[in-house]
Amino acid sequence: MEILGRERRRCWTEAERLEIVAAVGVNGETLSRVARRYDVSRAQIYNWRHAFKKRGQLPASSSAIFLPVDIVPSPPQAAAAFEEPILSPSVVELCFSQGRRLRFDSGIESATLMRLIRSVEGA
Structure with missing residues (x-):
């Protein structure tokens, strides 16, 4: 060779x-x-x-964005009879574009939450 x-x-x-x-x-x-x-x-x-x-030289990711969050009290149980039942007193609901929503317990692990958010955004 x-x-x-x-x-x-x-x-x-x-x-x-x-x-x-x-x-x-x-x-x-x-x-x-x-x-x-x-x-x-x-x-x-x-x-x-x-x-x-x-x-520390990597620029910030352009895909990371902050969204406004509204915290509203839970509706009374009688008025919400036709809606889905609340699973926990600390349920968090994220509203995505295109009308998608994700509800989860506030005690969810961050890694699991990130996988859920990516799944909802990718759907």
């Missing part, structure tokens, strides 16, 4: 790395598509993202 030439190793600047990492998720871009577009391995993007997070 004969080796011709030297191995080509690219040297990415910090600005280029940050641009590549930040491109993931913009307009629905997946990590795999960004990696193919820049001809970089997915593992390399994960490593860069981890390093940026560790140094």
Whole structure:
């Protein structure tokens, strides 16, 4: 076997790395598509993202948004006879776009709640 030439190793600047990492998720871009577009391995993007997070240089996610929350008292049981029964005295209801609603107990674990929210938003 004969080796011709030297191995080509690219040297990415910090600005280029940050641009590549930040491109993931913009307009629905997946990590795999960004990696193919820049001809970089997915593992390399994960490593860069981890390093940026560790140094506090990763920009805030554009997908995270704050929504207004209204806290209203529960209706009297007689007036709510036709509605769904309240499962717990501390039920929280999130209203999403397109009329979707998610009701859950305030004692729910955060990881479970995040999975539920992603499921409702993705439906």
